Ligand SMILES: Nc1ncnc2c1ncn2[C@@H]1O[C@H](COP(=O)(O)OP(=O)(O)OP(=O)(O)O)[C@@H](O)[C@H]1O
């Protein structure tokens with residue numbers, strides 16, 4: 001307990017800073033992931049033939065060791081936050097891309113036909129039918145991505161991007177298990193928190209399919 | 218209103234799904250497409266709103282080639298109902314009903330008003346407008362599906378087995394309701410079904426298809442009475458052909474072939490004599506060659522006894538007559554409506570062939586009620 005208090009006294013502000021860095025790196029990566037993967041996922045549903053190939057390629061990228069990807073970007077983007085974010089962004093893509101693709105692809109064909117037959121344009125179909133109905137699946141992808149990314153972001157410290165990984169690496173180098181914990185515990189809490197908040201967001205975004213109150217006839 | 222001109226559809230690499238379809242549909246007509254699975258009903262229908270594009274031929278709506286119009290715009294002017302109902306689960310009933318009006322950018326108030334107006338047509342309470350589709354029964358959902366097609370008041374509505382997924386009782390009710398609605402609103406309807414009962418009940422004309430081609434296009438009566446070939450017969454079903462027999466009995470089959478007549482050259486006293494013999498108060502007046510000229514009844518003779526001597530001088534020419542191949546059903550209706558006691562039956566050359574009297578009808582009714590027992 002004393003050790004903990006002492007740790008907070010000595011490292012409190014560093015902890016806050018690192019946590020912020022950590023969050024910042026992961027969230028930017030996820031946001032970029034959403035911005036790219038959702039439209040690409042939708043696009044893939046329109047060009048059936050290419051879809052499989054693209055999903056397969058992204059899956060392969062996903063199997064690369066994260067450390068290797070980080071290292072790969074050093075010669076191209078140097079060290080620091082940018083290569084870390086780019087690498088993590090790649091990682092966030094697959095779950096979002098795949099879920100978007102599946103979610104949109106699974107839209108009830110009858111609804112699409114009804115919509116098209118009534119004179120909805122392609123864009124109208126995407127935005128008022130396919131996307132709203134696919135939200136729960138897409139959001140599940142976003143949640144998984146975010147949770148993973150917050151974990152993986154600890155590796156970002158390896159390329160000098162900062163974040164809670166700094167504590168863990170220091171702890172490993174200096175044989176100080178409490179430093180390792182100081183990195184691991186907050187990142188776990190962040191992940192759980194992110195999952196919780198995104199769960200709420202998902203609820204909010206998911207369109208209603210039931211009226212909350214009506215008199216039973 | 219809607220014309221198919223040599224329309225052919227070949228799906229890539231397969232045989233002809235629809236082959237050289239020619240059909241003219243009039244405004245306000247209720248047309249049913251029927252035929253075995255895979256015969257091209259859906260394909261024919263979807264070519265109208267261009268969900269499927271014809272390989273060859275033209276489809277015209279009000280004389281305009283649909284391929285030359287804006288596809289999206291055109292679809293908004295055609296009602297469309299699919300078998301699987303296809304209501305959007307994330308939109309309220311009101312939003313579902315007024316989807317096309319929304320696409321057409323009607324104001325929110327106008328849309329709401331329209332939704333309220335429509336839901337009354339199918340006897341559902343207005344509160345349902347704020348519910349979601351999954352909170353309604355299947356039958357209620359399909360009613361909404363139909364209303365959705367009516368929302369922007371399109372003159373033409375396409376329906377692909379709209380009642381197919383419903384239980385028989387619900388379906389029956391909806392058919393009645395819908396036929397009634399169609400008559401009131403005067404819509405032109407193209408309706409796909411594989412249920413002959415449904416087609417007979419709803420259609421003004423039935424289009425029977427087989428292997429992508431039209432086998433017969435006719436009114437339900439005509440199809441029952443004169444199936445074009447064995448295929449149509451088997452498709453209608455033997456049972457139904459027997460069942461509908463009383464309906465398709467012709468006047469020729471049941472008429473009295475020896476009516477009481479008098480030649481116009483005969484005298485009034487001959488006429489009155491014959492009435493007495495035959496115990497009738499009226500005679501059909503014929504000319505040479507059995508042509509029907511008119512009739513004469515006992516009052517006519519009574520009034521003119523002193524002035525005239527020949528039937529030809531006083532007989533009445535105004536009379537209602539039918540052909541041998543007229544349906545007895547229609548004839549009965551007309552007799553009742555006109556309060557006539559009999560109807561003479563003539564051939565194409567107006568030669569008298571027989572007579573249908575109220576007594577004949579009594580026989581017919583007797584046969585249809587007791588006839589079966591007599592046979593056994
Ligand atoms: N998209 C498609 N691609 C290839 N062939 C098709 C396609 N749609 C239909 N067909 C074929 O075209 C023919 C006619 O199909 P269609 O759907 O018009 O039949 P249908 O009369 O509506 O049948 P059902 O009563 O089963 O609905 C069938 O042989 C079917 O297999």
Ligand SMILES: [Mg+2]
Pocket residue numbers: 258259260
């Ligand atoms: Mg079909």
